[in-house]
Amino acid sequence: MESYEKRIRVSENDLDELKHVNNVRYVQWIQDISKEHWETTAPKEMRAGILWVVKKHTIDYFSSAVLGDEILARTFIANTKGALSIRCVEMFNAxxxxxxxxxxxxxxxxxxxxxxxIRISEAIKKAFLKQ
Structure with missing residues (x-):
């Protein structure tokens, strides 16, 4: 699997009333890193004429991040079938x-x-599912 990583520094705007990162912010970061991985890996001609939409999110929260923490976010494609792609995102305290x-x-x-x-092409699979 071909993974993509980025680091995120927790700011005041990311926090909820408990002073932990708000769950909604994690969802935004999941979408952001997914889009970045697609845009930085798939050539422009591969991206032309197609778009991705979310069908379902499943999120497990294990621990909290707080102001100033650095988060290491990692994403990869776990599987594809037909028009569907299962993308995993993991976030760690850096x-x-x-x-x-x-x-x-x-x-x-x-x-x-x-x-x-539309069916996911072999070219897309090869770009994101490298062994």
Missing amino acids: DTNELLVRSQTEWCLLNALTLRP
Whole structure:
């Protein structure tokens, strides 16, 4: 599997009333890293005429992050079938390596004009499922 990583520094705007990272912020980061992985890995011509939409998020929260923490976020594609792709995102405290969040998101590939599902091409699979 080909993974993509980024680091995130927790700011005041990321916190909830308990002074922990808000769960909604984690969802945003899951979507952000997923989009970044797609845009930095897939060439422009591969991305033309298609788009991805979320069908389902499953998120497990294991520990909290607080102001100033650095989070290491990692994403990879676990599986594809037809028009569906299962993308995993894991987030760790960068200093302690403690797992904070693990998610699986089911993404559906659509034709950008018709908005109908289309089969994931072999080229996309090869770009994201390298062994």
